[in-house]
Amino acid sequence: MQASFKARAGRLLGATLLSLCAGLAQADDKITFLTSWYAQAEHGGFYQALATGLYKKYGLDVTVKMGGPQINGMQLLTAGQADFIMGYDFQVLNSVEKGLPVTTVAASFQKDLQxxxxxxxxxxxxxxxxxxxxxxxxxxxxxxxxxxxxxxxxxxxxxxxxxxxxxxxxxxxxxxxxxxxxxxxxxxxxxxxxxxxxxxxxGYPPYGTTIVTTQKMISEKPDVVARFVKASIEGWKSYLADPAPGNALIKKDNPKMEDEQIAFGVKRMKELHVFDGGDAATMGAGVITDARWEQTYKFMVAAGLLKPETEWKKAYTTKFVKDLKVMP
CATH class of the missing domain: 3.40.190.10 (Periplasmic binding protein-like II)
Known part of the structure; x- marks a missing residue:
């Protein structure tokens, strides 16, 4: 009887450990995403993906953190304190010129908002x-x-x-x-x-509100990058259709943001077709292309803002968006 009890106890313990291991294996990947400024409508797609469970749907446990005037997003990214940041093409190209291992993986907007x-x-x-x-x-x-x-x-x-x-x-x-x-x-x-x-x-060439990560993240966790990009772009599509869930989180992070200003921002983004215009209309939202990056590189070189020998193709990759096909 003692041997039988030990056998049953052993089987129960084994089943419990297997269950725990399975649970751990299925745990969502933790991600920290840093925005470029205080929470606003122009960040709405990321907050929407969080609010509506899109990140959760793709197996991600995402924390969205606000940027601000005293926060150096590129520094935090390269130091490993953020997994993705909201970027800007000029910033990434200048970082590549300096030898920083950072890469743009998607563009929320086909147009810069300046x-x-x-x-x-x-x-x-x-x-x-x-x-x-x-x-x-x-x-x-x-x-x-x-x-x-x-x-x-x-x-x-x-x-x-x-x-x-x-x-x-x-x-x-x-x-x-x-x-x-x-x-x-x-x-x-x-x-x-x-x-x-x-x-x-x-004709001003850079993209707007891009998603930037490290080359290490791309090489070691490409599946995480792909899932974050897909969920974020779907978040933007959802936000522009019904921004209420994302707006609630925007106001939670930035209580000074008024409903009227958020609504004005959403209205203007739609009118200017920043999300669904350009290549996104036919190739899908989030898309970035070699041609656009080359245009930005050539402008910066001509303006004396970038050295001609900069390995500009390291500043971006199209592999996470070329087959995304989130049609706006």
Whole structure:
């Protein structure tokens, strides 16, 4: 009887251990994703994927962390404190130039969100030649060289932008850098009629709100990368169809974000076709192409923003999006 009891106990213990091991084997992969700024509509697809269980559906336990002015996302990524970050093509190309092992794996938006806000009498970017243009310091190493080259903007026209809209409101001959859901929203709240011109619609080449990870993650956990990309892009499609779940998490992370501003941001993203325009319309959302990256590389080299010998093809890979086929 004692031997029989021990045998039964052994079988029970073995079954319990097998059950525990199976549970561990099926545990979701833990992922930390770092955004580029405080939570807002332009981050909505990632919050939506979390809120609606899309990440869970693809076996991922995702933590979304907000970026901010004092947070260096690239530094945290390369230090292993984040698995993916919300990136920017210029930033990634400059990082590759410095030898950092980082790569873009997908693009939330086919268009970068940077643009120009003008008074309503200005009908195009070509009409800026007689205007003062307010631009932040970072503009000099991103979009400003493109604007100067394309439209003949003179250095004498450029004035510092201090993220205060009063100079714009006070002078009808001033134009300023803007994002579609930020400065135009503030102008609307102040009763000012303005125009907004998205640089991408005039040929500015970089993608917007990209997903960036390390080459180590790509080589060691390609399946995790593939699942994160797919869930995130599906999250964007879901968010633009019904943003309520994602908005709840955005407001939880950033209580200062008002419903009206979030709604304005969603509206503008739809109107500008940043998610479903360009190659995404035929190739599927999230897509990135060799041609677009080459265009960005050539622009940066011509503008003196990147060394010609930079191994620019290391800045991206198309393998996680070429067969994704999430049609917007």
């Amino acid at each position: 643009g120009m806000m003008t008074h309503e009498d200005v009908k195009s970017l070509a009409a800026l030649k007689d205007r003062s243009i307010l631009a932040a310091t970072t503009a000099h190493t991103t979009w400003l060289p493109w604007l100067k080259s394309k439209y003949g903007i003179a250095d004498s026209q450029i004035k510092p932008y201090t993220f205060n809209l009063q100079p714009f409101f006070a002078d009808d001959k001033v134009a300023q850098q803007a994002y579609p859901s930020s400065e135009p929203f503030q102008a609307m709240k102040n009763g000012k009629k303005v125009n907004f011109f998205l640089f991408a619609d005039d």
